[in-house]
Amino acid sequence: METKKDSIIDQLTQKPWDPAQVKIDNSHEGKTFNLHVGKLGLRYLMIVSTIMFCLFIVTYGDRMIYDDWVKMPEPFLLWINTFILFVSSIIFIRIQIASKKNQFKKAKRDLILVGFLALVFLIGQFLVWQNMVDKGYYVYGSPANAYFYLFTALHGLHLLGGLVYWVMTIRKVWNINDIDIRKAKHTIELCSIYWHFLLAVWIVLFGLMLFT
Amino acid sequence: MAADSYEDVVKNKESIPALEVAPQDLYHAKSFWTKYIFCQDAKVIGIQYGLTAVAIGLVGLVSSWLMRMQIAFPGLIPMDAAQYYQLVTMHGMIMVVYLLTALFLGGFGNYLIPLMVGARDMVFPYVNMVSFWVFFLAVIILASSYFVPGGPTGAGWTLYPPQAITSGTPGGDGLGIVLMLVSLAVFVIGFTMGGLNYVITVLQARTRGMTLMRLPLTVWGIFTATVLALFAFPALFVAGIMMTLDNMLGTSFFMPAIIQFGEKLTHEGGSPILFQHLFWFFGHPEVYIVALPAFGIVSDLISVHARKNIFGYRMMVWAIVIIGGLSFVVWAHHMYVAGMNPWFGFFFATTTLIIAVPTAIKVYNWVLTLWRGNIKLTLPMLFSIAFIITFVNGGLTGLFLGNVAVDVPLSDTYFVVAHFHMVMGIAPVLVILGSVYHWFPLITGRFLNERLGKIHFWVTFIGSYSIYFPMHYLGFMGVTRRYFEVFEGEAFTYSITGINQFITVAALVTGAAQFLFIYNIIVSSKFGKKAGKNPWKACSLEWRTKDVPPTHGNFDKELPVVYRWAYDYSVPGADEDYITQDTPPSAVANARAEQT
Amino acid sequence: MFVVLLVLIVILGSVVFHMVSPWWWSEIASNWVGMDDTIILTFWITGAVFVAIGLFMAYCIWKFRYDKDKKAEYEPENSKLEWTLTILTTIGVIALLAPGLIVWNNFVTVPKGAYEIEVVGQQWGWMYRLPGKDGVLGTTSIKNIDDDNPFGLNTDDPYSLDDVLVDADDLHILLDRPLKLNLRALDVLHDFYVPQFRAKMDMVPGTITYYWFTPIKTGEYEILCAEYCGTGHYAMLGYVYVDEQKEYDEWVDEQMTFEEVLASNGKSDLIKIALNKKNDL
Numbered sequence A: 001m002e003t004k005k006d007s008i009i010d011q012l013t014q015k016p017w018d019p020a021q022v023k024i025d026n027s028h029e030g031k032t033f034n035l036h037v038g039k040l041g042l043r044y045l046m047i048v049s050t051i052m053f054c055l056f057i058v059t060y061g062d063r064m065i066y067d068d069w070v071k072m073p074e075p076f077l078l079w080i081n082t083f084i085l086f087v088s089s090i091i092f093i094r095i096q097i098a099s100k101k102n103q104f105k106k107a108k109r110d111l112i113l114v115g116f117l118a119l120v121f122l123i124g125q126f127l128v129w130q131n132m133v134d135k136g137y138y139v140y141g142s143p144a145n146a147y148f149y150l151f152t153a154l155h156g157l158h159l160l161g162g163l164v165y166w167v168m169t170i171r172k173v174w175n176i177n178d179i180d181i182r183k184a185k186h187t188i189e190l191c192s193i194y195w196h197f198l199l200a201v202w203i204v205l206f207g208l209m210l211f212t
Numbered sequence B: 001m002a003a004d005s006y007e008d009v010v011k012n013k014e015s016i017p018a019l020e021v022a023p024q025d026l027y028h029a030k031s032f033w034t035k036y037i038f039c040q041d042a043k044v045i046g047i048q049y050g051l052t053a054v055a056i057g058l059v060g061l062v063s064s065w066l067m068r069m070q071i072a073f074p075g076l077i078p079m080d081a082a083q084y085y086q087l088v089t090m091h092g093m094i095m096v097v098y099l100l101t102a103l104f105l106g107g108f109g110n111y112l113i114p115l116m117v118g119a120r121d122m123v124f125p126y127v128n129m130v131s132f133w134v135f136f137l138a139v140i141i142l143a144s145s146y147f148v149p150g151g152p153t154g155a156g157w158t159l160y161p162p163q164a165i166t167s168g169t170p171g172g173d174g175l176g177i178v179l180m181l182v183s184l185a186v187f188v189i190g191f192t193m194g195g196l197n198y199v200i201t202v203l204q205a206r207t208r209g210m211t212l213m214r215l216p217l218t219v220w221g222i223f224t225a226t227v228l229a230l231f232a233f234p235a236l237f238v239a240g241i242m243m244t245l246d247n248m249l250g251t252s253f254f255m256p257a258i259i260q261f262g263e264k265l266t267h268e269g270g271s272p273i274l275f276q277h278l279f280w281f282f283g284h285p286e287v288y289i290v291a292l293p294a295f296g297i298v299s300d301l302i303s304v305h306a307r308k309n310i311f312g313y314r315m316m317v318w319a320i321v322i323i324g325g326l327s328f329v330v331w332a333h334h335m336y337v338a339g340m341n342p343w344f345g346f347f348f349a350t351t352t353l354i355i356a357v358p359t360a361i362k363v364y365n366w367v368l369t370l371w372r373g374n375i376k377l378t379l380p381m382l383f384s385i386a387f388i389i390t391f392v393n394g395g396l397t398g399l400f401l402g403n404v405a406v407d408v409p410l411s412d413t414y415f416v417v418a419h420f421h422m423v424m425g426i427a428p429v430l431v432i433l434g435s436v437y438h439w440f441p442l443i444t445g446r447f448l449n450e451r452l453g454k455i456h457f458w459v460t461f462i463g464s465y466s467i468y469f470p471m472h473y474l475g476f477m478g479v480t481r482r483y484f485e486v487f488e489g490e491a492f493t494y495s496i497t498g499i500n501q502f503i504t505v506a507a508l509v510t511g512a513a514q515f516l517f518i519y520n521i522i523v524s525s526k527f528g529k530k531a532g533k534n535p536w537k538a539c540s541l542e543w544r545t546k547d548v549p550p551t552h553g554n555f556d557k558e559l560p561v562v563y564r565w566a567y568d569y570s571v572p573g574a575d576e577d578y579i580t581q582d583t584p585p586s587a588v589a590n591a592r593a594e595q596t
Numbered sequence C: 001m002f003v004v005l006l007v008l009i010v011i012l013g014s015v016v017f018h019m020v021s022p023w024w025w026s027e028i029a030s031n032w033v034g035m036d037d038t039i040i041l042t043f044w045i046t047g048a049v050f051v052a053i054g055l056f057m058a059y060c061i062w063k064f065r066y067d068k069d070k071k072a073e074y075e076p077e078n079s080k081l082e083w084t085l086t087i088l089t090t091i092g093v094i095a096l097l098a099p100g101l102i103v104w105n106n107f108v109t110v111p112k113g114a115y116e117i118e119v120v121g122q123q124w125g126w127m128y129r130l131p132g133k134d135g136v137l138g139t140t141s142i143k144n145i146d147d148d149n150p151f152g153l154n155t156d157d158p159y160s161l162d163d164v165l166v167d168a169d170d171l172h173i174l175l176d177r178p179l180k181l182n183l184r185a186l187d188v189l190h191d192f193y194v195p196q197f198r199a200k201m202d203m204v205p206g207t208i209t210y211y212w213f214t215p216i217k218t219g220e221y222e223i224l225c226a227e228y229c230g231t232g233h234y235a236m237l238g239y240v241y242v243d244e245q246k247e248y249d250e251w252v253d254e255q256m257t258f259e260e261v262l263a264s265n266g267k268s269d270l271i272k273i274a275l276n277k278k279n280d281l
Helices: A008-012 A019-026 A037-064 A076-100 A104-134 A143-174 A181-211 B006-014 B032-037 B042-072 B081-117 B125-147 B175-204 B217-249 B272-305 B313-326 B344-354 B356-370 B379-402 B404-410 B414-444 B450-477 B497-527 C002-020 C033-063 C079-108 C245-254 C258-264 C268-280
Strands: C115-122 C125-130 C164-166 C170-174 C179-185 C190-193 C209-213 C219-225 C238-243
Touching (some): A037 B217, B081 B272, B217 B313, B272 B356, B344 C079, B414 B497, C179 C190, C238 C245, C258 C268
Parallel strands (some): C115 C179
Antiparallel strands (some): C190 C219
16 A cells, blocks of 8 residues: 655654644554665665765865876776676666566576676776786875775675675576565566666766766 | 544544554574574664673773873873873774764664564664674774784874874784774674664654654654764765775875874875864764764653653754754864864854754753653653753853864863763763663563662762863863873963872772672662563553563564554543553543544 | 752852862963953853753752652643744854854964964974074975975075074064964874963874964963874973063074075085075076
């Protein structure tokens, strides 16, 4: 049963002792949002990590304005890695469509593909690191270098965290049966939201490093 | 609502079915391990958080004893400057983060939120369990820093660079600072998992009839504090990571070019003040992360034991929310004399003093709750009264420090030490103590010993007030904080030796009284007077569980349905002076509030 | 009912302690009387609030103590009362804030005609640099610091040669002349604090901070480091002497200029370069 919710201001100005209000409140079903807790939990985590990245970006902006800022080159490999993330996101849209139609075989195949792409991305990022180190761009060399390694490392860690959830997703899809279908669909949805989030974060970070 | 007759209202209400949380798999413990160690029941997790926090908190307490001994009776306990600064640092960090934050949110949050909102458990019990063990790991990492070469960090709890990661500071060039930063980062990760549960349980898992404005203020306090933590802890995490990189990999986020003891370090171009901004962007909300749960809990204690609804409930909720919001735009009042752009001072002084208004409203409403109440002087009430005095005192001295020009002579002196101990040390601790006396009968089914409790109260309140009230006056004279050897400075108008000895003795006695309290807890949990159900005659749901102490699943076969707010005390016309939240209107048909 | 007594004792005891306390600030030796005045004003306002709330609470606890035949009043809220209190509090807060901001404005605005001295903090002692005859402090860089050039002066800055270098913990300053202190730290944070002057500001490596004041009393004043700076923090002391012009001049004459320091180290080539630069101007 989904009911329309009052706005937050309306809720906070209620007088809970007022008999008229009491009558309305008694049929309240005890939820603030019409959202599944899993989805809300994912949003919570995405907010926390967005705040974290925002704070890093603020410090980046603070550092960038000084004269000793030296731009870092972007190896071509980074573009390829970005493309891989982009493709993963598209595949996840396909997975979602497949799971809506209950085509779990297809979803399973695509999920494996996405996991594979994630590994390729991580290896790719590692190669970029090696490439940079070979060229003499050490982490302590300049502030831009430091931020480059920091951003890529943090994004990589987020992706690793995503892979843990990916394992949980694929386990549910692997042994799909009638009871689990609803749960599997839910998990797939959360997993793909997270992947889109990772792409968005990466595009912001990459863009930031590209233009400054 | 004249159109609805009273009978209609009752009929509608009575027909409301209980709401069972949708297909949530309730976790069932099968063995000792899953029942007491890796348990997913929020109540057990709450107690685990509490015990761990208190255990490490005792380390903080003993640290403060040793510090005070050095200040008042130097030489009596042999220690060098490095050890003294290590004690200062660990005392501060343990008390703020690992004791108070963990106890209020991890301890009280876990135990009370599901019970008070009428849920069987947190929404993600497994994540909740992991959250505790990650916190436990953070404590272990922190404790392990005592055993590495060079000892724990002595950088002060604010960990300001460059000093924190250079060789002039104890633990600065060894593992001490690294372990501290890692421990904090782990704490933040664990806390994020816990906070996820608290926030979403409050938002989505309330029982039927429990609107936001029917929640007890305890839940409001813990909920808002958790939301603050959600925004604030990432700043600590970010600062910690960047400082670790500066320390381990030689980057220069916070490290400018410096020359130390004649040696040029390789860093260049970083900004120490940037760290301070990040740290206080976390650090100031952190004060409210500790204070808001205390505000909420004390409101409930006062209301229950004065047998009167909390005065101005709506204003109290708004004040909590407004204080929470404002706490993010006041952080630089810790940095008036830190060398930031002096023009920031105008902005931050204004925002800081604005925050005094909602805070004052809370104080007025606590006192006005006592007004025309029917006050039972139980131990929770005594501690609440002590809290009000302490908090008013500490809050008012905040008006000195928040007012930028007044802060100039007072910052970095003992005035600051006295202020923050009053307002975020003693005041929240008094609430914790009061609430343990209040909820102990729920947790164990027995009362704490009243006589021991009275002694504990008198010593704790008078003792702590005697420690910190005179300390302000040392600050007025200009006695600077964090001095290993406290000497009679030439600017001091009167000897500080005698008063320091007095403060130290008071600190030793007050600290010792806490061991009496712990003794009381241990003995009373086995031999205390049996409490029975709802001994304080409180309205909120945590006293309406199936069993006392509440067992797994909290409530009976059906979840309670809520028919009123949490403060229906002394309703005119009702037979008793309280009506629990799940009492249907038909059961109290005479009460005036049901008829209007 | 002991608790009523307790509340009264704590409230009135605090007031009595305040009145008889021998621990109070030392006599002010700078122009920042405004800071003291703001503190006194804050004391009156906050003190009144503290006493009022405490006494009212003591009254409530005594008057409304538990009686099983009585019932508490049922009054969820009283908007009029709450808003009145809110407005009164706001007025009180404005009364505190306004004078505070005025004093702060004075504090951050250095008056024209103030002379400058640089204070350098390092673990764990002080050094000072006076601008010399040209009245301008030469520029510095941390990279230049070595045994011959402890302040890190730029030798190619024409203003640096005549700077007077004081490599000691004690400083002399002039009576009744506004003074701007430029604060520099070489290693970690420090804070140059003299309780009698009331003013303080952290010294941050990598930037130059400042504050200003006018000494109004001659005498000898102890310097305390007010920002934790490592193991030796408590021992980072020194003295400021506020002098009349004559004594001050005598002290300055005893000190060495940067040129003299370089010459005594046999670095005349550096002096030559610097002098050429100066002539170019």
